[in-house]
Amino acid sequence: MDSTPEAIRQRYEELAAPTLAAPRVALMADYVQHGETTTLEHVAAVSYLSLALVRTLNLTCNERALVRGALLHDYYLYDWHDHQAAPDAWHGFTHPHHALRNAEQDFPDLTNLERDIIAHHMFPLVPSPPRHMEAFVVSLVDKACSTVEVFAKRPWSKKLHGGVAC
Ligand SMILES: [Fe+2]
Ligand SMILES: [Fe+2]
DSSP states (O other): OOSSSHHHHHHHHHHHHHHHHHHGGGGGGSSSTTTTHHHHHHHHHHHHHHHHHHTTTTOOHHHHHHHHHHHHHTOOOOOTTTTTSSSOEEEEEEHHHHHHHHHHHHHTTHHHHHHHHHHTTTTTTSSOOOOOOHHHHHHHHHHHHHHHHHHSSSSSEEEETOOOOO
16 A cells, blocks of 8 residues: 555545535535634544555555545534534534534435444544444544644644645
């Protein structure tokens, strides 16, 4: 498996493009995830770095599901800082459910592996654990990216996203 930065970037662009072209995916650019990072920048970073991690560790996985599931893991489509806009007061616990509902609406061919990635990325805050390696990877990378976003000002660059989305 080719783990050079150029191979990872090319593979990421190929896998991410169809999801990024879906109309409501762009709405994630309107919402702040952490600090000054938008939700779209966040999910692009999580999906790109998840792919980079499995390639670097030479893990055999479903890269297509990894990238699409990671891009949709926070597809809840509201400003969680706005208590009027958020559907409930328990965003940290319930947003995987809202993200999964939106993903199922917009991507009727969503797979069980992609559902696992979305539904269980907040483990252990949400006590149901990931069932597939890909979902475990996204859960770990999500936590790392979220931590960086809280403490760094706009940490993700175009280069890091493979030039896609942000
Ligand atoms: Fe999340
Ligand atoms: Fe996230």
